Amino acid sequence: MIFCFRYSTRFVIILKNIVIKIPLDRKGFIQGYNEKKIFNKYKHKAVLAELKWMFLGIVCQKRYTTINEIPKNEVYNIKKIIPEFDFDNCDFWNYENWGKEGEKYILLDYGNNPYVASLYK
Numbered sequence: 001m002i003f004c005f006r007y008s009t010r011f012v013i014i015l016k017n018i019v020i021k022i023p024l025d026r027k028g029f030i031q032g033y034n035e036k037k038i039f040n041k042y043k044h045k046a047v048l049a050e051l052k053w054m055f056l057g058i059v060c061q062k063r064y065t066t067i068n069e070i071p072k073n074e075v076y077n078i079k080k081i082i083p084e085f086d087f088d089n090c091d092f093w094n095y096e097n098w099g100k101e102g103e104k105y106i107l108l109d110y111g112n113n114p115y116v117a118s119l120y121k
Ligand SMILES: Nc1ncnc2c1ncn2[C@@H]1O[C@H](COP(=O)(O)OP(=O)(O)OP(=O)(O)O)[C@@H](O)[C@H]1O
Pocket: 006, 008, 009, 010, 011, 012, 014, 019, 021, 028, 031, 049, 061, 062, 063, 064, 065, 066, 091, 096, 097, 099, 108, 109, 110
């Protein structure tokens, strides 16, 4: 039933309806906790991938369709709603961090913050 794996800072297991993101280092671990914090705070306001649970930095999200392009206004909109996202070096411009549900664009990777960004080499 496993569809595919993806590896970056986290080991991402993509199943039929959910994805599981397992941190591989300190950065991935912080991302998981940050995702939970941002999701709980903004789930009713912003288009964030549904977080089903987070346990010790491991995140389980609903699975969305991936896309090849993200319109700039989607990024501007989410930055307007979520002041925590207003920092340099954030990777919300990268379409790989977005997905789609119907006609709605959904942010899949929202665990980034200035501290996490500073850990990128
Ligand atoms: N909810 C989801 N539905 C479908 N695909 C997803 C989902 N979440 C992540 N993915 C896929 O897995 C990839 C990696 O996920 P994500 O960006 O959250 O991990 P990451 O460890 O933060 O990676 P990076 O540090 O490279 O941004 C995404 O680019 C996307 O293709």
